[in-house]
Amino acid sequence: MAFKILGVGNALPKFMLDNQMLSKMVDTSDDWITSRTGIKTRGILTDEKLLDLSVAAANKALNLANIKADSLDLIICTTLMGDTISPYHAAMVQKSIGANCHAFDMNVGCSGFVYALEVASAYFKSNLANRILIVSAEHMSNFLDYNDRSTCILFGDGAGAVVLEKGENLLSMKLITAGDDSILRVTRHAGNFPYEKFGFNKKEKSTQNVWMDGQQVYMFAVNCLVNSIQDAAKQANININEIDYFLPHQANMRIIEAARIKLGIAKDKILSNIERVGNTTSASIPIMLAEYVSKFKRGMKLLLSTFGGGMSGGSALIKW
Numbered sequence: 001m002a003f004k005i006l007g008v009g010n011a012l013p014k015f016m017l018d019n020q021m022l023s024k025m026v027d028t029s030d031d032w033i034t035s036r037t038g039i040k041t042r043g044i045l046t047d048e049k050l051l052d053l054s055v056a057a058a059n060k061a062l063n064l065a066n067i068k069a070d071s072l073d074l075i076i077c078t079t080l081m082g083d084t085i086s087p088y089h090a091a092m093v094q095k096s097i098g099a100n101c102h103a104f105d106m107n108v109g110c111s112g113f114v115y116a117l118e119v120a121s122a123y124f125k126s127n128l129a130n131r132i133l134i135v136s137a138e139h140m141s142n143f144l145d146y147n148d149r150s151t152c153i154l155f156g157d158g159a160g161a162v163v164l165e166k167g168e169n170l171l172s173m174k175l176i177t178a179g180d181d182s183i184l185r186v187t188r189h190a191g192n193f194p195y196e197k198f199g200f201n202k203k204e205k206s207t208q209n210v211w212m213d214g215q216q217v218y219m220f221a222v223n224c225l226v227n228s229i230q231d232a233a234k235q236a237n238i239n240i241n242e243i244d245y246f247l248p249h250q251a252n253m254r255i256i257e258a259a260r261i262k263l264g265i266a267k268d269k270i271l272s273n274i275e276r277v278g279n280t281t282s283a284s285i286p287i288m289l290a291e292y293v294s295k296f297k298r299g300m301k302l303l304l305s306t307f308g309g310g311m312s313g314g315s316a317l318i319k320w
């Protein structure tokens, strides 16, 4: 059904912010962050742009796939926001890699990459494309308040990319949206339209771009992982034990561990890089795919599983 993966690539910032450095910025410690989240370091964009990481990841994926950018039929970028709102990110990726196909952005929070796989699959089924590049790229340090210890410790910047071709390797897909702004929000500072002058009383101003109720998000995340993994396995008519590797969204090691125990999955089947890269939102899964590509043998079953803002989530079961 729908697609196979031809190539994968990733790129991380040069600068890695570790827990000791964060402890000098906010009232926290390496011990607290490590024990509550599993994160030790995360990449932060300094003099590079998100476009630089996106292009590096895309070119690695194209090289591995051994195809030229001008043979792509579509580029999908998943991001909360690129370097600019307009041009949107996918357009600049298209220009920078020398592609000539159409390109668009998708924002489904952390779940963007798995949702993009479904969109790509629909393009293939409708014969609208033969080759698609997905680039998931996130610049979370651009949104975070580095005075807020409850959020700034969690996220990192990064980009991951995959090249897809029409094929039969998507075994099942389960997506979840549960619209809710009460436990996780990412906002941007308000513009300066003079509401009062026109008789409107719009006073609220965003003081914090990233806000979450950590414990509520934690519970949503564990349920979402467990349910969507079970549903994807059931849809493909296979037992969870038959899956070779699980690539869960890297938000918190304790979330992943709680879901692993509930599902009875062996520890060595769970792939993770959160210790080094933190939560890179929608880039999390494709960054891992590229990092662990040498482990994957033809025919292996991989479960890509996500959750995040929206609220949203889902799982895709693929055959390598």
Ligand code: ACO
Pocket: 027, 028, 029, 032, 033, 036, 037, 109, 110, 149, 150, 151, 153, 154, 184, 212, 213, 214, 215, 217, 218, 221, 251, 252, 255, 279, 281, 307, 308, 309
């Ligand atoms: N360092 C030290 N202490 C801290 C820190 C910190 N960085 N952050 C919070 N604390 C304190 C709190 O103030 C609180 O203190 P208090 O008891 O005196 O009030 C105490 O630690 C416990 O806080 P909790 O919020 O209960 O800590 P918890 O164990 O729940 O861990 C965490 C917080 C890590 C945020 C956890 O709830 C979590 O991971 N939730 C899910 C978050 C997530 O995955 N978000 C992203 C998903 S969506 C997406 O990817 C966009």
